[in-house]
Amino acid sequence: MKTALFTVFISILVLSSCSKHKPAPVSDAYGNNKRAQSHIRHSSQKKYNKKFVTVKKGDTLYSIGFRNEIDYKTLAAINNIKSPYRIFPGQRIKLSGKVAQTSSQKKPQTTNNKKPLSTTPNVAQQTTKTPVKQPIEQPIKQPISNPPNNKPNNTTSTTTKPVVYQEPPLPTSNSQWIWPIKGKxxxxxxxxxxxxxxxxxxxxxxxxxxxxxxxxxxxxxxxxxxxxxxxxxxxxxxxxxxxxxxxxxxxxxxxxxxxxxxxxxxxxxxxxxxxxxxxxxxxxxxxxxxxxxxx
The missing domain is CATH 2.70.70.10 (Glucose Permease (Domain IIA))
Known part of the structure; x- marks a missing residue:
């Protein structure tokens, strides 16, 4: 009889301990993962939005630069937009990036083409070893060429005169600023x-x-x-x-x-x-x- 009561007592203890045990918070962990994923998505979207701006009706390159604190000339160079800097609704404007320099890439190619020309003067130097004395007589005629050189200098002085007339208006527009409104x-x-x-x-x-x-x-x-x-x-x-x-x-x-x-x-x-x-x-x-x- 005692053994039967003892087994019943033990079984009651086992059942009570199982009922008090709580399952692992699987739903909470899953919810936290969802929040983390959504946070990553939002952060990635913010970073993407900072790289590009979609032009809306009424926007100008100046207003976009003003809103993002970027010089309008920088935006124009990045997006290859020329003066008068017209943009259109729906157009995507890059806020950062490198400026492509196509003209500078073509210049070194022209210098490479001139390399074979450097080989021909070597042959000419061998054939013109004897007439080296001839250039000595040419500098004697230099004083005759000096007067014409002075004439273009006079013409350049006349061409600089209109430049002087164009400069005075610049400071007038850059004169002291005035208050836009009266107030404190x-x-x-x-x-x-x-x-x-x-x-x-x-x-x-x-x-x-x-x-x-x-x-x-x-x-x-x-x-x-x-x-x-x-x-x-x-x-x-x-x-x-x-x-x-x-x-x-x-x-x-x-x-x-x-x-x-x-x-x-x-x-x-x-x-x-x-x-x-x-x-x-x-x-x-x-x-x-x-x-x-x-x-």
Missing amino acids: VIKTFLASDVSRKGIDIAAALNQSVLASNSGTVVYSGDGLRGYGELIIIKHENNLLSAYAHNSKRLVKEGETVKQGQVIAKSGTNPSGTALLHFEIRKNGQPVNPLGYLPK
Whole structure:
């Protein structure tokens, strides 16, 4: 009787221990693998998107370069796009890569073709050993050739005169910048902060926005996220100026504007604050506008 009770007691213990044992979290491990795979896919897609950009309606090469902080000339060279840098919706623009130099590859081929010519002068040197004394008489006539050499110098001095006339207009367009709007700076530039690529100037709604410097409008639209109604003007010395959060744009792409010309009416940022966001780019990179604007 005791043995029977003992066996029953042991069987109860075995059954209770089996019921308390939990199975391995197979579903959790599988779920973690799924998350890891999805994370890898998203990261690979992000890297791919950084290499190429698909042109949308309203995009220009300048706006794409502005958005990605790349000089428009660099984008044009990478994608073999020539002036006036026209792009079309659906076109894929590479953001990085090497520039193919076809012209430089052809030049060394022409130099290689001239190698056999170097063998013929060796034969000529053997035949012209005796007439080596003849070149001595030729330098005597050099003073006669000097007067004609002076004449082209006079002509070159005359040709440089129009170049002098072309240079003065350049500094006038690069004169001191002016403030694009009257108001107090409420947010300054900070290179280490992505959200502070320019300055914010407090303004009244529909206040006149002026071109800070003379140039050509290369973008006028609302296709850049976070900038609202945006105008970008190209200046000399590879400089760009940007005027964001306008209520109304008054200039179109390709239009030439003068310093102080009214180009837009000020609006509000996404939070509803009336202001003008102003940026200056040098070689595609943001720079501090306060270094250009008068104090």
